Amino acid sequence: MALSDQRLRKRDDFLDRAVREMWKYDERVRDLGIDVRFDRGVAHLTGEAGTAEQLDTARSLIGRLDGVLGVWDRVRVGGRDPVVLDLGCGGQKQYPGNVGVDLFPTSEVSVLADVSGALPFADDSADRVFLVHILEHLLDFLPLVDEVHRVLRPDGVAFILSPWWRYVNAVADPTHVRMLDVQTFKGICRRPGAPRTWSPLHAGCDGASIFAELRPNKNGEDLPGEAELARFFD
Template sequence: MTEPVSQQRLRLRDEFLGRAADELFKYDERLRGLDLEVRFDRGVAHLTGEVGERAHLDTARELIGRLDGVFGVWDRVRVGGRDPLILDLGCGGQKQYPGNLGVDLMTTGEVDVVADLSGPLPFADSCADRVFLVHILEHLIDFLPLVDEVHRVLRPDGIAYVVALRERGRRPDARADAGRADDQGHLPQARLAAHLVPAARGLRRGQHLRRAAAGQGRFGGGAGRGAPRPVLRLVT
């Protein structure tokens, strides 16, 4: 069984990554002068600020993501003077970024849209730049319809960030109860990984998953179809 990393080690790693990112923005001509800030939290880079072109954000994400020890790159960045539309699904009482559109079945001060995540999302096709699903999928008996819905609402160049539980001490080939949720509604990691990773690969290839009808009264506006397709980032 893997021993948990101490809080001190996590803090020191974040401080090291912060210094490394500062060096990148100071000396790399591809990043120098960009109005971006980055902070690290448990190995995840959080980019905020504003850029003039989408390519600048893509470059920053790529270079920061190459740093050894970075688990993922999350962002809320204005591009070309436009604020991003970011859906925070199942946000509960805490959004990943202020300004995200909080979506949850229960009402809190952070929830902007009340919706059941097990059904169709009340948003238009290709309207969202980013979608956050942080510790959400393991609470659903069948999470694939939600993955389909996320694929539908993301813009062609959008990204979905997924954080899912990893069961400590469980063998990867464990089969017992692989298809059933426990008494708290949590899906075993074996089933979660078996279905989610192929789904993520399908999004990267641009393959369509099951599509839900757009319907009426959905938020946002379509951006049109075309390459590249949305990407799903998995963090376990």
């Protein structure tokens, strides 16, 4: 059953208080210039961090809080603005300043491209990539997943949001051609023989949508182990 709007609002209030307390007392994040806002269980991080490691620490600590469904960020690191691609953004990007990518022109689209094909971006050129309500529209989404792996930097993150297969909206929309579950992300991370693998940073489900943040394995890392995967997957 999908979480009610009332419960989600109350959960956001709780999580906001929990993060404020963490920022006050945890020395690992006390002096970070990162702002956190919760919206329906998703933590939105903005502001600035000195290093990528500091940002990863903040992301990890927030992701451990009970009730957090996702940890999305657009944070300056070391004085540099991140390169954030918003694939299939249509008329709404997730953050102002993202590079909107879509097949059809809107005021939010910066790059016209068919995301089911090769992406018009160089290897290791993006810090973050959003795939919000995209995968369920593609009969074969693995080529896009591989393209996102290619364009992300080694410390980059892919943010994925799709309808949960058991929720009515997943099957009510006639343009949805694939059904997805949280376990789908496990399959993406550990595709046997795949040249590009991923490590899960976070995954969750609110009874209506599934969320995941995946980091590309770029430098010959081993496949994520069972203990790592067991945090999120059966």
